[in-house]
């Protein structure tokens with residue numbers, strides 16, 4: 100079965116008891132037990148709920164995984180995984196990492212004595228050299244946010260396997276539609292389902308998928324005792340959103356490709372970061388491990404004044420934090436995701452005052468191109484190329 104059929108039929112998508120065409124919302128905290136002599140499959144909604152199970156099965160199927168757990172947010176999913184490590188453990192992580200994950204490492208995990216080394220994710224030697232005798236796991240995110248650097252997943256997995264380490268990946272940007280890390284040997288896949296999986300900017304949700312029963316038991320325990328479960332209505336909305344993920348991604352990618360090509364040629368644009376462009380340094384690896392460059396790109400204008408002129412002239416994309424919605428979303432890392440990073444550190448990472456990130460929605464490609472062009476025309480700085 101291919102992805103788009105699988106999204107509709109590749110899991111228990113219909114209610115088995117009544118035939119209902121969507122899984123019912125089991126709005127309950129507890130379940131009447133047939134006997135007190137023994138337990139039954141569902142007893143209390145924090146431990147398990149049929150609506151949540153349905154979403155978990157759907158997402159596991161899309162990632163070619165056996166097990167999934169649904170959390171109240173992407174961060175809740177990431178915390179459940181990373182707080183499975185303990186005192187004295189060491190992890191190697193990519194340096195271009197989601198801001199919330201960075202904060203979790205520095206402000207929470209440090210208190211629990213979990214050590215982390217951040218490495219240049221594009222350099223396999225750097226991953227290997229960071230491994231210590233107490234290293235337990237490797238954590239990556241590809242393509243990265245907001246500069247879209249690409250990490251060689253299979254390369255990192257082979258290093259991890261040689262050292263007996265567990266590999267974890269945040270697959271939010273690619274979605275299982277384009278990148279299936281479990282097939283490449285990764286042990287644990289994490290999603291902020293808030294983004295493309297739900298896709299409608301109306302739910303905050305997180306997911307963890309694995310094929311490893313020992314890890315699944317551990318993550319299920321974390322879900323149960325940390326308690327960050329996804330509520331049933333949000334489970335239902337996420338399943339509804341998931342069904343159209345293929346079509347949404349297809350349209351968004353078509354536009355993202357055209358937009359990145361247009362921006363690359365434009366005299367007001369200094370640089371475009373999109374792994375679907377031939378001159379992107381990670382283009383070849385991206386092509387090997389994913390079936391598309393995705394629907395997120397970033398680009399650099401001359402300076403902050405150009406950014407403000409452009410953003411204020413733009414009519415279609417909404418200016419907002421987040422990505423992966425049906426609407427195009429323009430983010431300014433300097434005042435949004437990277438506002439708490441000191442200027443010097445931010446610039447060192449390549450997040451300059453001219454950098455904008457665009458999450459391409461499902462609007463008509465021509466309308467987006469026209470809008471972007473008219474807003475770029477308002478900038479009077481021309482870049483020498």
Ligand SMILES: *Cc1c(COP(=O)(O)O)cnc(C)c1O
Pocket residue numbers: 172173174175197199240244269271272291292293294303304305
């Ligand atoms: C948004 C995001 C997260 C955090 O997810 P929430 O649902 O906001 O908690 C983690 N990783 C990536 C790559 C994200 O884009």
